Amino acid sequence: QDPESxxxxxxxxxxxxxxxxxxxNTSSMEGGRRSCHTAAEVDLVxxxxxxxxxxxxxxxxxxxxxxxQKAVLSAAYSFNNQSNDAFLFRAxxxxxxxxxxxxxxxxxxxxxxxxxxxHKRDNNNLSNCSFQPAGNLxxxxxxHLEVWQIPWKPQSxxxxxxxxx
Numbered sequence: 001q002d003p004e005s006x007x008x009x010x011x012x013x014x015x016x017x018x019x020x021x022x023x024x025n026t027s028s029m030e031g032g033r034r035s036c037h038t039a040a041e042v043d044l045v046x047x048x049x050x051x052x053x054x055x056x057x058x059x060x061x062x063x064x065x066x067x068x069q070k071a072v073l074s075a076a077y078s079f080n081n082q083s084n085d086a087f088l089f090r091a092x093x094x095x096x097x098x099x100x101x102x103x104x105x106x107x108x109x110x111x112x113x114x115x116x117x118x119h120k121r122d123n124n125n126l127s128n129c130s131f132q133p134a135g136n137l138x139x140x141x142x143x144h145l146e147v148w149q150i151p152w153k154p155q156s157x158x159x160x161x162x163x164x165x
Contacts, residue, residue, distance in 0.1 A: 058100040071107040079163065080120065088115075088120055091112070091113050092140060103150075104148055105149045108145075109145040114140045115139040115140075116131055
């Protein structure tokens, strides 16, 4: 491969991501050729990749992230529409939340949903519903949720919602 085309592709990568750290490998110059690697590539080859994330991989996010809150609310409405329970459920605890950017935003969430005091027949706003107090009607489910949001489309697509007592 022509060394100048290698340099050009690395310059193009740097223009796409100005924070990209580039390292020139001059110790292995073969016939006057040199290669350019990102910091991540150098660390990965050295077996010591230290970054908390790689492009396209899931990243931990704040439990207050607006997109996450929208995904969790959408899942609660979906759960309530599918359950035969007389009461509405809503998220009570988010244990783990991750976001992955892949042709939209993929949220991966481990959470608990709990029964509220609001009856389904009353068509209440979930945010106004208190949780059931301890007793016979109190119920909490452990759930795993995966939601794919496409920001330029109004609906979320729930990929997976699995709940167990």
